[in-house]
Amino acid sequence: MAKETSVLDTELDNLPPELRWREWMGRIEAVIFASASPVPRGDLARVVGQGASVDLLIEDIQTDLNDRPYELVAVADGWLMRTRTRFADAIRAAADVGDQHLDLDEFEVAVLASIAYHQPLTRDGLKDIFGKDISRDLIGRLRAQELIATGPRSPKAGAPYSYVTTQKFLMAFGMESLRDLPDRGELEDAGLAS
Structure with a gap:
């Protein structure tokens, strides 16, 4: 039929x-x-x-x-x-649906923001920004919450993974696209970035 x-x-x-x-x-x-x-x-x-x-x-x-x-x-x-x-x-x-907010500490938010503004970004790129190694565990937590995903491999030696934000990141922060990220100059003026 x-x-x-x-x-x-x-x-x-x-x-x-x-x-x-x-x-x-x-x-x-x-x-x-x-x-x-x-x-x-x-x-x-x-x-x-x-x-x-x-x-x-x-x-x-x-x-x-x-x-x-x-x-x-x-x-x-x-x-x-x-x-x-x-x-x-x-x-x-x-x-009784419980709290559905993101479970992120201040440093995780900073790492997430760095990825959002500089994506695709490797762990070495994050190290350049923060001046210290970013643990695989932290990256794993952001991935487990589906806020970041693996991006394209870097052309650097060893072809390290890079990271990008996800659709869930946009949804969690109420953005239509990455164009809705605050302007970096405004963040600096507000004392939220250097």
Whole structure:
């Protein structure tokens, strides 16, 4: 028996424009809601008509969600639904979900920031920045939390591994892309970097 495939009517020409727009909004919201990871714009474009602007549909959905306890946010080159931070205590109290914050000390955050700003970066590159060896254990902890991953091999002797930040890093810090990293000059002015 051949598997039957259904074709999604993306144009919705049978609907008046107002209802068509609402249906497209519903489709985008449903796709994002059902996904555990950020949904790229291209994936969303596949469920709406040719002339529909995904960005305008997203803006209308965000407006609809203004008074809701969850929001639609751009992270890691895609869109994701998440609860608003002001409801975190209520969620923990009701669901006993525990604390989901990152378990990083100040030095681990500094190493992670160095990788983010200088990636791909080897352990030797980290040593140049910090003036001391960075342990494999620290790198392993950052990898275990899926905040960094192995990048391309360095062209230096021995071809050491380099490290790059991950999509989970972007999600954890609420960034759409690395372009959202604070400007280094601003960090220096605030006394957070030298």
